Amino acid sequence: MDEITYKPIGIIHTSFRSTSEVPKESKDVNLAKGTIEVAPQYAEGLRDIEGFSHLFVIFHFHLSRDYPLLVKPHRDDKLRGVFATRSPARPNPIGLSVVRLTKREGNILSIQGADMVDGTPVLDIKPYVPQFGQEGILKVGWLERHLESRRGRP
Amino acid sequence: MDEITYKPIGIIHTSFRSTSEVPKESKDVNLAKGTIEVAPQYAEGLRDIEGFSHLFVIFHFHLSRDYPLLVKPHRDDKLRGVFATRSPARPNPIGLSVVRLTKREGNILSIQGADMVDGTPVLDIKPYVPQFGQEGILKVGWLERHLESRRGRP
Numbered sequence: 402m403d404e405i406t407y408k409p410i411g412i413i414h415t416s417f418r419s420t421s422e423v424p425k426e427s428k429d430v431n432l433a434k435g436t437i438e439v440a441p442q443y444a445e446g447l448r449d450i451e452g453f454s455h456l457f458v459i460f461h462f463h464l465s466r467d468y469p470l471l472v473k474p475h476r477d478d479k480l481r482g483v484f485a486t487r488s489p490a491r492p493n494p495i496g497l498s499v500v501r502l503t504k505r506e507g508n509i510l511s512i513q514g515a516d517m518v519d520g521t522p523v524l525d526i527k528p529y530v531p532q533f534g535q536e537g538i539l540k541v542g543w544l545e546r547h548l549e550s551r552r553g554r555p
Numbered sequence: 556m557d558e559i560t561y562k563p564i565g566i567i568h569t570s571f572r573s574t575s576e577v578p579k580e581s582k583d584v585n586l587a588k589g590t591i592e593v594a595p596q597y598a599e600g601l602r603d604i605e606g607f608s609h610l611f612v613i614f615h616f617h618l619s620r621d622y623p624l625l626v627k628p629h630r631d632d633k634l635r636g637v638f639a640t641r642s643p644a645r646p647n648p649i650g651l652s653v654v655r656l657t658k659r660e661g662n663i664l665s666i667q668g669a670d671m672v673d674g675t676p677v678l679d680i681k682p683y684v685p686q687f688g689q690e691g692i693l694k695v696g697w698l699e700r701h702l703e704s705r706r707g708r709p
Contacts, residue, residue, distance in 0.1 A: 402563040402594070402676060405615050407647040409556040439638075440556070443646055446624040448636030454694035459613065459649055461559050470600040482602030484593075484680040492597055493561040495613055495679045497651070522556060525649045526638040540608035 409522035410446075411439040411508075413460065415515045420464055420489065423516050425475050431501075435515025437523055444508035447526075451505045455529035456512070458498050461522045465494035481543060496521070499529050563676035564600075565593040565662075567614065569669045574618055574643065577670050579629050585655075589669030591677055598662035601680075605659045609683035610666070615676045616648035635697060650675070653683050 415435035417423045424430050437458065439447060450456070471480040472488045483491050496517065504511040510526075569589035571577045578584050591612065593601060604610070625634040626642045637645050650671065658665040664680075 402566070405561050405563065405676065405678070407559050407561070407649070409559065410646050412556070443624065443638075446637040446646070447639070448625060448634070449639040449697050450636055452694060452697055453639065457651060459651065470597065471602060480602070482604055483600040484597075485601070485603040485607065485682055487681055491679060492564050492600070493678045495561070497611060497613065497681060522559065524559070524647045525645060525651075527641055527651060528639055540606060543603050543606055 407524055409440075409461065409524060410443045410526070411437055411523040413437055413458075413515065413517045413519070413521040413523055415517055415519045415521075417518050420518055423518060425516075430514055430516045433513065433515045435512055435517065437510040437512060437526070439508040439510065439523070439526075441508055447505065447508065447510070450510070450526070450528070451502065453502060453528045456500055456502050456510075457525075457527040457529050458496075458500055458512075458523060459525040459527070460496045460498070460517060461524055462489040462491075462494035462496050463520070463522055464518060465489045465491070468492050468494070477543070479543070485543065495524070561678055563594075563615065563678060564597045564680075565591055565677040567591055567612075567669065567671045567673070567675040567677055569671055569673045569675075571672050574672055577672060584668055584670045587667065587669045589666055589671065591664040591666060591680070593662040593664065593677070593680075595662055601659065601662065601664070604664070604680070604682070605656065607656060607682045610654055610656050610664075611679075611681040611683050612650075612652050612654055612666075612671075612677060613679040613681070614650045614652070614671060615678055616643040616645075616650050617674070617676055618672060619643045619645070619648035622646050622648070631697070633697070639697065649678070
């Protein structure tokens with residue numbers, strides 16, 4: 402299949418200088434502050450975004466190199482298929498996080514839940530809208546027994 | 556910023572031959588069936604995925620061409636910043652849908668909620684895990700007054 406080429410629309414600033422510094426537990430992720438600096442030429446595309454409390458951020462795991470198809474997730478003891486995990490090492494190293502938008506100043510978005518390394522390129526931003534009224538219908542596979550500890554990036 | 560290149564990991568099959576045929580209302584989206592054909596060389600990465608009832612599918616809007624930074628969403632009457640919408644016409648035409656996984660047979664995933672045109676290239680698949688216990692804390696901006704009609708792709 403043909404290759405697809407994107408150009409970052411912005412960059413994420415956090416205090417995490419390396420992958421190992423990025424928090425994994427959701428209580429720590431929730432506290433992690435950062436900013437998204439959207440390139441000025443795209444700033445107009447942010448109109449009305451401040452009405453949303455949460456956003457999807459789609460980004461590029463720029464430090465990811467190899468991708469094993471089976472990975473052992475953080476605090477798990479079995480190999481899982483990479484598509485059943487959020488491992489940064491994946492065939493297309495695309496990251497997806499839900500962040501809380503706390504402030505917008507022009508092309509700068511202040512966020513919480515910034516579980517990315519400083520300098521991460523941003524590909525897209527979308528409004529987060531709850532998908533399901535009854536989350537009880539969900540099955541969360543091998544993550545079930547880990548949900549009490551609620552990791553940030555399984 | 557540097558360009559980023561990805562290679563599709565699979566392709567989505569639906570009955571929708573054009574963008575205009577893709578359902579917009581969530582009740583129709585939920586009924587929309589399709590399959591994700593993961594390329595055989597990535598099939599091992601699907602291990603354990605059948606334990607999840609819902610998946611994030613990240614895909615390429617391959618029919619998208621231009622991208623106005625302000626768009627008038629379906630059933631809305633105001634121009635909104637493209638990043639405050641899920642419009643397919645965006646600087647990086649990346650789509651994100653939550654789908655229900657109904658069956659897996661080898662490298663073929665049967666899904667519901669397939670609001671994509673037939674032939675859409677898939678970039679990534681991730682497990683869907685509920686993010687928030689209390690959705691009442693969410694603000695959904697300009698979508699607020701549309702939530703009763705619950706569109707599929709605002």
